[in-house]
Structure formats: C-alpha cells, structure tokens
Amino acid sequence: MNTEQRGHGIVLRQQWDSRPACGRNSFALLAIGAVVLPALLSGSAGLLRAQVSKSKAGEAQAAKAKASTPKAAQPKAAEQQVPQEEAVQPQEEGPQSTRAAYPVRNGGGTYERIEESERHKTPDGEVETQRVRMPSWGGTRDVLMEREIRTRKLPDGSVEKEYTLKNPDGGDHMVPIEIVREKIKKNGDNTTTEREVLKPGYDGRWTPTRKEMVKETGPESARQSVKEVREPTLSGDWKVVNRETTTTKSSGDSKESRTVEQLPDSYGRLSDYEVREEKSTAGEGGDTREVSVRRRDLQDTDHPKMILVGRTVTNQTKSADGKVTTKSVIVSDLQAGEATRNLAASGPQTVEETTEVESSGPGGRTTKVTDVKRRGEAGTGMRPAYQVVQEKDRDGNVRQVFIPKAQ
Numbered sequence: 001m002n003t004e005q006r007g008h009g010i011v012l013r014q015q016w017d018s019r020p021a022c023g024r025n026s027f028a029l030l031a032i033g034a035v036v037l038p039a040l041l042s043g044s045a046g047l048l049r050a051q052v053s054k055s056k057a058g059e060a061q062a063a064k065a066k067a068s069t070p071k072a073a074q075p076k077a078a079e080q081q082v083p084q085e086e087a088v089q090p091q092e093e094g095p096q097s098t099r100a101a102y103p104v105r106n107g108g109g110t111y112e113r114i115e116e117s118e119r120h121k122t123p124d125g126e127v128e129t130q131r132v133r134m135p136s137w138g139g140t141r142d143v144l145m146e147r148e149i150r151t152r153k154l155p156d157g158s159v160e161k162e163y164t165l166k167n168p169d170g171g172d173h174m175v176p177i178e179i180v181r182e183k184i185k186k187n188g189d190n191t192t193t194e195r196e197v198l199k200p201g202y203d204g205r206w207t208p209t210r211k212e213m214v215k216e217t218g219p220e221s222a223r224q225s226v227k228e229v230r231e232p233t234l235s236g237d238w239k240v241v242n243r244e245t246t247t248t249k250s251s252g253d254s255k256e257s258r259t260v261e262q263l264p265d266s267y268g269r270l271s272d273y274e275v276r277e278e279k280s281t282a283g284e285g286g287d288t289r290e291v292s293v294r295r296r297d298l299q300d301t302d303h304p305k306m307i308l309v310g311r312t313v314t315n316q317t318k319s320a321d322g323k324v325t326t327k328s329v330i331v332s333d334l335q336a337g338e339a340t341r342n343l344a345a346s347g348p349q350t351v352e353e354t355t356e357v358e359s360s361g362p363g364g365r366t367t368k369v370t371d372v373k374r375r376g377e378a379g380t381g382m383r384p385a386y387q388v389v390q391e392k393d394r395d396g397n398v399r400q401v402f403i404p405k406a407q
Contacts, residue, residue: 095120100396111135125151125159146174159184179206191216211238223248243270253282272296275306286317307341308333308348326356351375353382364394 095118102113114133119126128149133142146166153159163180179198184191197210211230218224229242246259256279263273273296280289290313294306310332318324330352335342342349353373360366367390374385384405391399 102398122152125153127151143168143174157186176200189217189219208232220248221250240270255280272306274309286315288316289314310334310351311348322360324358326354326358328352328354328356330354349375350382352385366392368392 097119098117100115102115104111104113111134114131116131116133117128119128128151130147130149131143132145134144135142144167148164148166150162150164151159152161161182161184163178163182164176165178165180166174166176169175177199180195181198182193182195184193191214193212193214193216195212195214196208197212198206199209201207209231212227213230214225214227216223216225225244225246225248227242227244227246228240230238231241233239241264243262244259245262246257248257249255257277259274259276260272261274261276262270265271275294277292278290280287290311292311293309295309297305297307308331310330312328312330314326314328316324316326329350331348332351333341333345333348334351351374354370356368356370358366358368368388370388370390372385372387373382375381376383386405387403389401389403
C-alpha cells in the first residue's frame with residue numbers, strides 16, 4: 001500500500017485488489033473520516049464563537065432597551081419570581097368544651113351542680129350539647145338535663161336550628177321530650193323567625209303543639225318586632241293566643257323600648273294584658289335605667305284597667321378604687337313580694353330597696369354583697385329582709401351564702 005499526501009488530507013491508495021469488499025469499504029471510511037473530521041471541528045469552533053458573540057450582543061441590546069424604558073413600565077422582579085400559591089382549604093375546628101361547677105349547700109349537706117357544654121363544627125354549621133349534672137337522692141343518676149342544639153346554614157343565607165331537650169327516664173336513659181325547630185331568614189333590615197314546638201303524643205309520634213312567628217323590621221335605631229303565638233283548637237285550627245309588639249328607639253347614649261303583650265279576654269278577644277317600658281341613659285356620673293311594668297286588672301272584664309306591677313329605677317356608679325355600686329328602688333301598687341294589690345294605699349308606694357356592691361380581690365376573685373330592704377305588711381317603714389354574699393373565682397366557680405334578716 002502506497003500513500004500520497006494532497007493538501008491537508010491523506011489519500012490511501014490500495015494496491016491489493018484481491019482483498020474482500022468489506023476491507024475495501026473500511027479503508028474508504030477511514031479515508032473519509034480523516035478528511036471530514038478536521039473540517040467539522042474547525043466549523044464547530046467557528047459556530048460556537050458566532051453564538052457567543054451573538055448572545056453578548058443581545059444582552060447589550062436588552063440592557064440598553066431596559067435603561068431607556070420608564071420605571072413604571074419595567075416589570076418588578078419580585079412579582080416575576082413569586083410563584084402562584086394554591087388555595088388553602090380551611091381546616092375543620094376541633095371540639096370546644098366548657099365546664100362550670102357550683103357548690104350548693106342545703107342545710108348540713110353540700111352538693112355540686114355542674115354545667116357542661118360541648119361544641120364542634122360540621123360542614124354546614126355546628127352542634128352544641130349542653131348538660132346539667134346533679135346527684136340524685138340515690139347518688140347514682142347525675143345527668144339532670146341534656147339539650148342538643150344543631151345549627152345549619154343554608155345556601156340562600158337562612159339559618160335552621162333544632163333544639164332537642166332530653167330527660168332521664170326510669171331506666172336511666174336520656175330520651176327526648178321536646179323538639180323546637182327554628183328557621184331564621186334575613187333580607188336587609190328585615191328578619192323573619194319561624195319556630196315550631198313538637199312533643200311526643202300517645203302513639204309516639206311527634207306532634208306540633210305550638211307555632212311562633214317573629215317579624216323584625218327597620219334599622220337598629222328604630223326597630224319594631226311583632227311576635228305571634230298560635231296553638232291548635234279542639235277543631236284542629238290554629239288560633240293566635242298571644243301577640244307581642246315591641247318598639248325600640250336609640251339615640252346616642254339613651255335607649256327606649258315599649259312592649260305590649262295581648263292575651264284573650266273573657267270574650268276570647270285579644271286585648272292588652274301587659275305593657276312594659278324601659279329607658280336607659282349613660283352619663284358621666286353613672287348609668288340610669290328605669291323599667292315600668294303595668295298589667296291588666298283581672299277583676300275587670302269589660303274595660304280592662306292597668307295596675308302598676310312595679311317601676312324600678314336603677315343607678316350604677318363606680319368609685320376610684322374599682323367598686324361598683326348599684327342601687328335599685330321598686331315602686332308598686334302590690335304588696336311587697338306578693339301578687340295581691342295593696343288596697344290600703346291610695347297610690348303606688350316604695351316596696352323594695354336593693355343595694356349591691358361588687359369589688360375585686362387578689363387572684364381574680366370577685367365579691368358581690370347584696371342587701372335587700374322591704375316594706376312590711378303592717379308597718380309603713382322599710383325593714384332589712386335578707387343579704388346575699390356571692391364569691392366567684394377566676395375559674396368561674398361560685399360560692400353563694402343567703403343570710404335572712406329578722407323582721
């Protein structure tokens with residue numbers, strides 16, 4: 001085999017024609033590679049240098065364009081680098097429970113009254129269970145009452161509530177004795193509440209025994225509420241047996257309300273049975289509240305007369321040392337603490353005076369002392385009736401002592 005050099009390449013001249021065809025092809029490929037490979041390497045190096053120079057020119061042009069662009073038009077790096085966060089689904093809240101214990105002393109013995117409450121969230125509302133525990137005479141049954149409140153929010157914005165009252169039966173099982181279903185609808189300043197009371201019948205079926213509807217209209221500064229109560233008659237019809245109309249007005253630090261309750265009279269017609277008026281005012285010297293209750297005299301059937309059940313005026317003041325003093329005076333046409341009318345008096349008289357002093361102590365303890373004076377049946381002067389001393393710690397435990405006064 002002879003070799004001959006031409007230019008940059010090397011040409012192999014084959015002299016053995018008698019070798020197989022595969023050998024001739026191999027030498028041909030080697031010859032082509034020797035010629036083409038240096039050319040490809042030189043071309044790739046040139047192409048790489050061209051790309052590098054082009055990218056540098058592009059960066060310089062982009063920097064020049066960015067410098068000439070106003071700052072308001074330039075995108076913020078922080079906004080470009082912040083990734084899109086996925087919406088976090090709200091986690092369901094765990095159950096919440098409260099417990100309050102009230103020791104009660106009856107004669108020489110002391111027992112404890114416990115009030116419990118458990119609440120947990122549901123996908124469309126919440127469920128709250130309230131229990132009252134007290135020891136029985138045998139000391140075994142401790143659950144006196146249980147009430148379950150289920151709240152459900154509907155898509156239209158209304159709220160449905162169901163109250164189930166349970167009492168223990170002879171077998172120490174909590175069984176429902178009453179169900180109250182309630183639906184609240186709101187439309188702006190107007191609110192409508194529909195309530196239905198169900199009780200089990202002789203056949204075990206739940207039967208409606210009472211229906212209520214409450215309509216509230218107007219803003220908070222001037223609001224009116226009308227409540228109607230219906231009960232079934234012997235013929236199966238529903239008849240209005242009670243109607244309450246309440247008007248509330250508020251302006252600044254003062255608030256007034258007037259409630260008129262109507263009941264059927266001796267002829268079966270709805271007429272005014274009780275009128276309740278309240279007025280509260282907040283001032284620099286303290287808060288003042290006046291409550292007046294008048295009720296129909298049941299001795300008159302044709303033209304109902306209203307007698308003054310009680311007018312209570314309450315003044316509350318706070319001293320510099322933190323003590324809160326509340327004084328209340330009750331004026332009435334009735335005897336002190338009784339439901340009979342004072343026929344000997346020509347007009348309303350003061351029948352009760354109450355003074356309440358509340359103070360705070362160390363460790364979050366509060367003490368409330370209440371002194372009550374009443375007018376005697378025979379005498380005309382006010383006499384001490386009783387005193388109540390109540391202590392409450394920071395955990396909510398209450399200790400109360402009732403001290404009667406000699407008349």
